[in-house]
Every structure is written in C-alpha cells, then in structure tokens.
Amino acid sequence: MPGQRGVPRARAGNVPHRTYSVRARRKRSATTVRNNRNRFVVGRIVLTLVLVAAGLKLVHIQAFEASALSERAERQRTTIIDIPAERGSIVDRNGAELAFSVETRKLWVNLRQMRQAWDEYAREHPESGENFDTRADEIAGYIASRVPDLVTKKELLDAFHKDASFTYLIEVEPSVAEEISKRYHEIGYEKRAKRVYPGGELAANVVGYANWRTESEDVSEHNLHGLSGLEYYRDEDLVGTPGRQIVDTEQGTDVVIPGTERDMRPAAPGSDLELTIDSDVQYELERSLADYVDKVDAKGGSAVILDAKTGEVYALANNKTFDPNDPAALSTEAMGNPAVSTPFEPGSVAKVITATAAIESGIVTPETKLAVPGAMKVADHTVHDAWSHGTQDFTVTGIFAKSSNVGTLLLAEKIGPDRFMDVVDRFGIGHRTNIGLPGESAGYVPPREQWSGTTFGNLPIGQGLSMTVVQMASMYQAIANGGVRVEPRIVKAKIAPNGRRIPEPAPAATRVTDAKTADTVKEMLCATTQDGDYYYNGTAPDAALEGYRIAGKTGTGQQVNPKTGAYSNRLHNITFAGILPADEPRFVVGIWLDAPDTTIPGGGSAASLFHEIASYLAQRYNIPVSDQSAPRVRLVY
Known part of the structure; x- marks a missing residue:
C-alpha cells in the first residue's frame, strides 16, 4: 500500500519478524567477543594456578616426603627376617x-588363604572337580611319598583339615x-x-x-x-x-x-x-654300670671316673639314660642326672674322713692297736660291727680295712666333734663341687645345733649325712692328690667361632690335709683289697687288680624306710671308692648302687664292678704296673 513505507510485512502464521539496526548488531557482537576473551583469560589464570599448585606439591614431595614414601614402598615389597x-x-x-x-x-x-583360593576356583570352574579337599589330598600324598619315614598321608590330611587358619x-x-x-x-x-x-x-x-x-x-x-x-x-x-x-x-x-x-x-x-669326657671310657662305664645294676637287681646306680690330679671327669654315668634323638621317648626322670643331683647316705666309704682326722691329729698311727668290742652304746642306741666278734685288738689300718663301725667310733671319740666337723668341711661335704652341671646337690651335713645324742654315733661311720657320688669320689681324689682336693669339672675349654680355644678357668683347689697324712691314709686303704684269712682279709679283695696297688674303701649305708621313717635293715646304699694305682695315682673311681638285692652274689659290694672298670682303664691308658706289690699287713691280733 503506497504511502506506508517502513511497515514490515506479516509472516506466515502471523509471527512478527524482529528486526535490528546494523548498529545494534555491531554493538552486540563486540560485547560477545569481549566476554569470550574474559572467560579465556580467567581459564588461563585458573589453569596456571592449578599447575603452580601441582608443581609446589611435587616439590614438597620430592624435597620432604620422598624418603618416607620410598621407605613405605620398600616395605610393601620387602621383608625383614x-x-x-x-x-x-x-x-x-x-x-x-x-x-x-x-x-x-x-x-x-x-589354611585360610588356601581354602579361600580353592573355594573360589571350585565356584568358577565346577567342571574341573578340583577344590580344597582334592588339593590337600594331592599335597599330602606327595609330601608323604617324599619323606615316608617322617610322616604319613593321614597325619598330613589331619593337619590340613584342622580347625585353624x-x-x-x-x-x-x-x-x-x-x-x-x-x-x-x-x-x-x-x-x-x-x-x-x-x-x-x-x-x-x-x-x-x-x-x-x-x-x-x-x-x-x-x-x-x-x-x-x-x-x-x-x-x-x-x-x-x-x-x-x-x-x-x-x-x-x-x-x-x-x-x-x-x-x-x-x-x-x-x-x-x-x-673332659673320653667317649670310649664313658661308653664302657655306662655299659658296665647298667649290666651290674641289672645283675644285682638294684633300683639304680651312678658312677664317676676322675683324674686323680686335675679332678677332670673322664666319665660320669647313670644306669638310666635316654636317647635325645628320640624326643617322643623323653621323660623327666630319664633326663635327670642322679650322679650330681641325688645325695645318699654313703656308709663306711665316708670313714676316710675319720681316718684322715685321726692320722692328721697325731693321736694314732696306722699300727696303733685298739681293743675293739663287737658293739658299743652311743646315747640310747647300740652300734654293732657288721659281723659278730668279741673284743679284739685291731690296728688302725685294720679298723678301716675291715670297716669296723665300733673301732671307727672309738677313734672319733679321741678326735672330738669339732675337729671331725672341720675335716668334713674341708672335704667339701655339704657344699656343691661346682662340677659345671645343672641340678647339683650340696648333700647334707646336720648343723651342730641340731645334733642329738646319737648324731656323733652316726656321722663318723657315714650315716646321718649325705653326698652325691661325685662328692664321694672327690674326697678320694684329695687323698690321691697329696691332700689337695681339686674341684671336679666337666668342661675343658670353649672353642670360639674363629677357632680360638679358650680354656675354662682353673678349678678351685683346697688343702684338705698335708701330703704326709694323705699318703698314710692311702697306704692304709690298700689293705682293704688284701686277701687271706680273717686276720688279714680286707672287705674288698675282689677290687684287687693284678700288677697294680689298689687303695679303696667299701660302704654299706642304711636307707630310710619311707613307710616307717626309720633305718631299714633291707634297703642299702652300696658304695665303693678306689684309687688306681695307689703308688702313682692316675684315676679315682666312685660307685653307688641304689638298694641292690644284697642276697644276690655281688649285691652286697661294688668291689667287683670297680675291678672291671679299673682293668679297662689300665689297658686303655697303658698304665704302668706298680713297681712293687703292697705290703701285706696284719689287721687283727
């Protein structure tokens, strides 16, 4: 329509068409570009800040945490064992x-990990038929086949199926x-x-x-x-x-x-x-002791062989022992060591104390004669000799060679309790020997304040006090060594890993008596092994060894009846201590038999067992025979 310029035409559907001027469009375009540029700048700034922060964190880690993180990672893949x-x-x-x-x-x-792994495998692969049980069976069978002497398949399967992780x-x-x-x-x-x-x-x-x-x-x-x-x-x-x-x-x-x-x-x-032990001697001592204990039906027995000069233990045996290669057979009783841990009342073998005190004091000589009755009263107790006899004249040597209880007590009365106890202490009775083995007993000597009227009627004849077989042998080692008791020892040296040999500290030595007294007592004890008629016969002719002078002493100590608490007339400690050879002492042997059957031949004495041991030692070490035999002395008149 003419005259109507500038009015827009309506579009289809009567939707108006929005129009902008060129200036407006330019203004909007410039604003958009500016906004985009701002956003880009902000983004760059943010990114820069992120990178800077990351860099700073990296620097911090490298500078301050690298060592800790490295150590943590190392722990994850290494193990200290x-x-x-x-x-x-x-x-x-x-x-x-x-x-x-x-x-x-x-x-x-x-087991926990193994069960989890194989349970999971069984779920994922049911067609395989394999699971924990089949795997355990396979492993158990293979191990048992590799070491059939150590384990059975059943024992291993029991272990695999125990309720444990x-x-x-x-x-x-x-x-x-x-x-x-x-x-x-x-x-x-x-x-x-x-x-x-x-x-x-x-x-x-x-x-x-x-x-x-x-x-x-x-x-x-x-x-x-x-x-x-x-x-x-x-x-x-x-x-x-x-x-x-x-x-x-x-x-x-x-x-x-x-x-x-x-x-x-x-x-x-x-x-x-x-x-200090010699394995061959140890074997022989163990064998001979065990055989003898069986022969006389004893409850047990112990024995020791000492070097007469140094106190070193060449062998130390008990009839009961064990095989440490068989742990299943171990027992507390078998693993013990009665030779050092079990004291006993030794009987007449302890008369060496009285003999030493008597000779040392000078109150008698070996030839001194004493009128010895067959019995004597001590307080409210009567002491008898082991055999019946009337009053007879015994030499001091005869008192000990024939082991007269009454004669020994007569000498003890002359010695007196104080001097007697002093010698007991010097012999080490009541003190550990420090042999170097666990469980050693000190034995027992009753304190003076606990003595009764009969105590001094028991101690001089080896009753009422107790000692181990090592203590017993140690007394005779002192006599064999000129009166010096050297503490027995079982360890000779330590060998360091570098091969350096470190000898053990020298054992303590105690002067028990002077050399002259010790030699005199030793000579007196040679008469113990004399054979002959009543006037010459000692208590241990079976201990004698042809070609060698043997000094020794027998012992028969009464045991306490556990039911009555009194001394038993049936249960005894049978003991023997001997010196080989007496003229040039090399070894001392101590033997204890626990309650043998004294009605069996050999059950009442350990002299023949000493003879067997001494014979072996003489041969093994080629001990020279004695230059001359011991003089034969009369014991009773």
Missing part, C-alpha cells in the same frame, strides 16, 4: 662330636622343602635347625637335650635352646647371636625371590664346648 645363629657343637676331650646341628626347614600352610606340617631337609614349595605354592617353610646326637644315649645325662623353641614373643629368640644337661647349663655359650636379613617377596605372598637376600647383620655362631 631373623637369621638364627648356628649352635655350637659339643665334643669330647679327643674331638669326637657328642652333639651338633644341621639346617632344616619347617613346612607350613596358610594356619598350621605347621613337618621338618625336612632344605632341598626337600625347596622342591615341595616350588611344586605347591601353598606350602611355605621356615629356616630352622635340628640337633643331632651321634652317640644316641652316650653321655646323654651329661650332654643333655636341645630343641627348637618358639615360645618367646621375640622372634629373634626362636632357635635351638637347651632343656637339660650342658645344652641347658651352657646355652648362652652355645646359642650364638642371631642375625637379620632383608629379602624381596612376590606381591601378595611370603615367597622370597631368589637372589634378593641382603644381610643387615650376619648371624654369629655359638661357641663349641670341649669336654
């Missing part, structure tokens, strides 16, 4: 091994453990050691027993430790110092990656112990 030290060996005086260690491995299995299996050689663990990844192992006793029962009561111990919360203490004997008593010398090692392990497991071991601190082996 304690390395047990090698236990020292125990050898005899000639270097023969009595105990040593071998390396072993203790197999173990994490973890269990140990068996101890095997390292190569076997490596093979089993490589074949079955479920089986791990710990480094351990096992004690080996090549002689079995030989000297077991002395050497003792050690096994692997894990009861300590300190894992570094897990090692072989002693339970009895020298293994226990000298454990600190034998055990050594454990080391530490770092190893890399496979992710999620305890499996050590071979070749990754690094020592933090190497383990230091323990020292070896060199004993």
Whole structure:
C-alpha cells in the first residue's frame, strides 16, 4: 500500500519478524567477543594456578616426603627376617662330636588363604572337580611319598583339615622343602635347625637335650635352646647371636625371590664346648654300670671316673639314660642326672674322713692297736660291727680295712666333734663341687645345733649325712692328690667361632690335709683289697687288680624306710671308692648302687664292678704296673 513505507510485512502464521539496526548488531557482537576473551583469560589464570599448585606439591614431595614414601614402598615389597645363629657343637676331650646341628626347614600352610583360593576356583570352574579337599589330598600324598619315614598321608590330611587358619606340617631337609614349595605354592617353610646326637644315649645325662623353641614373643629368640644337661647349663655359650636379613617377596605372598637376600647383620655362631669326657671310657662305664645294676637287681646306680690330679671327669654315668634323638621317648626322670643331683647316705666309704682326722691329729698311727668290742652304746642306741666278734685288738689300718663301725667310733671319740666337723668341711661335704652341671646337690651335713645324742654315733661311720657320688669320689681324689682336693669339672675349654680355644678357668683347689697324712691314709686303704684269712682279709679283695696297688674303701649305708621313717635293715646304699694305682695315682673311681638285692652274689659290694672298670682303664691308658706289690699287713691280733 503506497504511502506506508517502513511497515514490515506479516509472516506466515502471523509471527512478527524482529528486526535490528546494523548498529545494534555491531554493538552486540563486540560485547560477545569481549566476554569470550574474559572467560579465556580467567581459564588461563585458573589453569596456571592449578599447575603452580601441582608443581609446589611435587616439590614438597620430592624435597620432604620422598624418603618416607620410598621407605613405605620398600616395605610393601620387602621383608625383614631373623637369621638364627648356628649352635655350637659339643665334643669330647679327643674331638669326637657328642652333639651338633644341621639346617632344616619347617613346612607350613596358610589354611585360610588356601581354602579361600580353592573355594573360589571350585565356584568358577565346577567342571574341573578340583577344590580344597582334592588339593590337600594331592599335597599330602606327595609330601608323604617324599619323606615316608617322617610322616604319613593321614597325619598330613589331619593337619590340613584342622580347625585353624594356619598350621605347621613337618621338618625336612632344605632341598626337600625347596622342591615341595616350588611344586605347591601353598606350602611355605621356615629356616630352622635340628640337633643331632651321634652317640644316641652316650653321655646323654651329661650332654643333655636341645630343641627348637618358639615360645618367646621375640622372634629373634626362636632357635635351638637347651632343656637339660650342658645344652641347658651352657646355652648362652652355645646359642650364638642371631642375625637379620632383608629379602624381596612376590606381591601378595611370603615367597622370597631368589637372589634378593641382603644381610643387615650376619648371624654369629655359638661357641663349641670341649669336654673332659673320653667317649670310649664313658661308653664302657655306662655299659658296665647298667649290666651290674641289672645283675644285682638294684633300683639304680651312678658312677664317676676322675683324674686323680686335675679332678677332670673322664666319665660320669647313670644306669638310666635316654636317647635325645628320640624326643617322643623323653621323660623327666630319664633326663635327670642322679650322679650330681641325688645325695645318699654313703656308709663306711665316708670313714676316710675319720681316718684322715685321726692320722692328721697325731693321736694314732696306722699300727696303733685298739681293743675293739663287737658293739658299743652311743646315747640310747647300740652300734654293732657288721659281723659278730668279741673284743679284739685291731690296728688302725685294720679298723678301716675291715670297716669296723665300733673301732671307727672309738677313734672319733679321741678326735672330738669339732675337729671331725672341720675335716668334713674341708672335704667339701655339704657344699656343691661346682662340677659345671645343672641340678647339683650340696648333700647334707646336720648343723651342730641340731645334733642329738646319737648324731656323733652316726656321722663318723657315714650315716646321718649325705653326698652325691661325685662328692664321694672327690674326697678320694684329695687323698690321691697329696691332700689337695681339686674341684671336679666337666668342661675343658670353649672353642670360639674363629677357632680360638679358650680354656675354662682353673678349678678351685683346697688343702684338705698335708701330703704326709694323705699318703698314710692311702697306704692304709690298700689293705682293704688284701686277701687271706680273717686276720688279714680286707672287705674288698675282689677290687684287687693284678700288677697294680689298689687303695679303696667299701660302704654299706642304711636307707630310710619311707613307710616307717626309720633305718631299714633291707634297703642299702652300696658304695665303693678306689684309687688306681695307689703308688702313682692316675684315676679315682666312685660307685653307688641304689638298694641292690644284697642276697644276690655281688649285691652286697661294688668291689667287683670297680675291678672291671679299673682293668679297662689300665689297658686303655697303658698304665704302668706298680713297681712293687703292697705290703701285706696284719689287721687283727
């Protein structure tokens, strides 16, 4: 329509068309560009700040946390393990091994992990028919086939199916453990050691027993430790110092990656112990003692062989012993050592105390004669000799060679209780010998304030006091050694890991009596082994050894009846102590038989057992025969 310029036409659908001027459009375009530019700038600023923050964090980590994070990562893939030290060996005086260690491995299995892994496998692969039970059966069968002497398949299956999350299996050689663990990844192992006793029962009561111990919360203490004997008593010398090692392990497991071991601190082996014992002599003493105990039907017995000069123990035996290679058969009784731990009333063998006191005091000489009746009253008690006789003249030598109780008490009256007790103390009775073995008893001597009227009627004849067989032999070692008692010892030296031999400290020596008195008493005791008629016969002619002068003393000590609390007329301690040879003493032998049947031939005396032992010693050590036989002296007139 003319005249209507500038009016827009309506579009279809009557929607008005919005129009802008060119200026308006330009203004809007400029604003949009400016806004986009602002956003871009802000974005760059934000990104820059993020990068700066990240950089600062990286710098902080590198500068301050790198060491800690590295240590944490290292811990995640490495393990610190304690390395047990090698236990020292125990050898005899000639270097023969009595105990040593071998390396072993203790197999173990994490039952919880194994069950979880195989239960999951069984769910995911039901068609395989494999599960925890089938895997356990396979492993148990293989291990049992590899070490059939150590374990059965049933025993292993019982271990696999116990209600526990973890269990140990068996101890095997390292190569076997490596093979089993490589074949079955479920089986791990710990480094351990096992004690080996090549002689079995030989000297077991002395050497003792050690096994692997894990009861300590300190894992570094897990090692072989002693339970009895020298293994226990000298454990600190034998055990050594454990080391530490770092190893890399496979992710999620305890499996050590071979070749990754690094020592933090190497383990230091323990020292070896060199004993005074001679294994051959020990074997012979154990054999002869056990046979004799069986022969006379005794409850038990102990014996010891000492070097007459040094007090070194060449052999120490009990009739009851054990095999430390068979832990299942161990018992507290068998692992004990009665030779040092069980005191007894020795009887007449202790009359050497009275003899020493009498000669030392000068109140008599060996030839002095005393009128000795067959019995005498002591307080409210009557003391008899072992055989019936009227009053007879005994020499002092005869009193001890024929073991007259009455004659000994007559001498004790002349000596007096104070002098007598002084000699008892010098002989070491009532004190431990410090032999170097666990459980040693000091014996018993009643204090003076506890004496009754009959006490001094018992002590001089070896009743009312007690001693071990080692203490008993030690008294005679003093007589054989010119009156000087040297503490017996069982360990001769320590051998350090570097091979350096460290002798044990010198044993204490005590002057019991002067050399002249000791030699006189020794000569008197040679008459004990005399044979002949009543006037010449000693109590132990069976102890005599052809070609050698033997000094010794028999003993028959009454035991207390446990039911009545009184001395028994049936139960006795049968003892003997002897010196071989008397003229040049080399060995002292002490023997104790616990309650033998005295009605059996040989049951009432240990003289023939001494003869057997002395004969062996003379041959083994080629002891020269005596230059002349002992003079034959009359004992009773």
